[in-house]
Amino acid sequence: NDAERLVNEAPAVLASLEAGRISARHAQTIVDQLSDVPTAGRAVFLAEVLPVAEHSTNAYLRKRARVLRERLHPESITARAVRSEADRRVEFEPAADGMAWVHLFTTAPIAQGIIERVEAAASESRASGETRTCAQLQADALAALALTGVTPEDVLSSPVLPHPIEVQEHITPTVQITVPALSMAGVSEAPATLDGYGPIDPETAARIAVNAPSFTRILVQPETGAVLSVGRNQYRVPADLQRAVRLRDGTCRAPGCGRRARACDLDHSVAWADGGTTDVANLACLCRHHHRMKHLPGWNLDHGPGGVLEWTTPDGRYHRTAPDPAPF
Numbered sequence: 001n002d003a004e005r006l007v008n009e010a011p012a013v014l015a016s017l018e019a020g021r022i023s024a025r026h027a028q029t030i031v032d033q034l035s036d037v038p039t040a041g042r043a044v045f046l047a048e049v050l051p052v053a054e055h056s057t058n059a060y061l062r063k064r065a066r067v068l069r070e071r072l073h074p075e076s077i078t079a080r081a082v083r084s085e086a087d088r089r090v091e092f093e094p095a096a097d098g099m100a101w102v103h104l105f106t107t108a109p110i111a112q113g114i115i116e117r118v119e120a121a122a123s124e125s126r127a128s129g130e131t132r133t134c135a136q137l138q139a140d141a142l143a144a145l146a147l148t149g150v151t152p153e154d155v156l157s158s159p160v161l162p163h164p165i166e167v168q169e170h171i172t173p174t175v176q177i178t179v180p181a182l183s184m185a186g187v188s189e190a191p192a193t194l195d196g197y198g199p200i201d202p203e204t205a206a207r208i209a210v211n212a213p214s215f216t217r218i219l220v221q222p223e224t225g226a227v228l229s230v231g232r233n234q235y236r237v238p239a240d241l242q243r244a245v246r247l248r249d250g251t252c253r254a255p256g257c258g259r260r261a262r263a264c265d266l267d268h269s270v271a272w273a274d275g276g277t278t279d280v281a282n283l284a285c286l287c288r289h290h291h292r293m294k295h296l297p298g299w300n301l302d303h304g305p306g307g308v309l310e311w312t313t314p315d316g317r318y319h320r321t322a323p324d325p326a327p328f
Contacts (some may be wrong), residue, residue: 002031010034010046016054026053033065041072081107099116118142154209242266245283248323253309253318254290261285267294269303284309 010030017027030049037045045068052064073080093101100121104111122137130137191199206264246261264285270276282303286294294301298314311319 002028005031005034009042012046012050017156018048021054023058025058029053029058029062029065030088033069037069037072038074038100045072055126066242098204114142117145135255241278241280242282242285246285248280249285249305251285252287252290253284253307253321253323254286254293255321257287257290259287263287265291267291269301269309280307 006017007025009052013027013030014028016022017024030053033049034042034045042280049061049065053061055321056064070223088106092161093103095101104114118138118141121141122134123172125132125137125141132140190204192204245266246264249261249264251257251261252259252264262280267286268276268278269282269284272278276282284303284307293299296314300312302310304310307323309321311321313319
């Protein structure tokens with residue numbers, strides 16, 4: 001879509017990008033703002049924003065482009081703000097090396113208020129001789145506020161912010177961690193797997209497990225990754241079966257969907273009413289949207305050995321999804 005918009009609606013921006021006068025990030029910023037500029041105002045928007053892009057940083061361009069977009073938009077910012085506020089949410093994004101992003105989409109005043117509180121707490125701690133960088137202190141301040149339940153005033157009253165390891169001790173989730181059997185025995189450093197994230201180091205997995213009131217240890221065969229045990233710390237057998245299927249699938253098994261398995265329905269590939277069994281060979285994780293879609297006319301799903309799903313769409317297209325291999 002971005003490429004089509006550059007070619008058909010913003011050829012001057014494309015030419016500037018090809019000539020090296022702007023970067024790919026500049027072009028992306030312009031395209032992002034252009035998508036919400038009314039058609040009648042796009043020529044004016046491009047004529048004014050491109051010279052700015054060619055002589056400024058991308059950060060400055062974003063500010064100028066937003067202002068220009070507001071000036072050209074036919075709908076009042078009040079109406080758009082009310083509509084956009086309904087989309088506020090928090091998103092989790094795994095990153096590499098045991099790290100992850102948490103994105104908060106909220107109103108600008110709230111976001112600005114959070115940043116100012118975090119910066120103030122980091123600055124206070126920095127002034128007391130703290131060796132952590134400003135970025136590290138800000139991250140630690142926000143984590144402390146979110147996980148320990150202290151108020152911003154409590155954080156500001158203490159010149160020393162807690163370290164991530166100290167904050168981590170306040171995590172008390174229901175945790176599902178897959179641990180290679182040899183790592184549990186202390187003779188291997190193969191990574192554990194945190195459900196909903198991926199590989200984490202065994203030491204971190206152990207620290208989290210200690211504080212989890214409902215911890216399910218899942219042992220796997222170290223060479224093949226095959227599940228050896230899903231534990232028996234719940235009486236109801238379907239709960240163990242759920243854990244096994246969610247562990248196998250990881251995400252929604254519809255083509256192209258990445259919704260985490262823990263947020264998905266457990267679907268009988270062959271419906272119970274049609275004689276389908278309640279076992280690993282006939283269950284798969286489907287998010288609510290794709291669960292409903294599967295039952296629409298024209299869709300067909302075949303559940304093969306090893307959890308392989310073969311989808312056929314109403315227009316006859318074929319898609320095959322398979323569980324991800326164990327990450328050891």
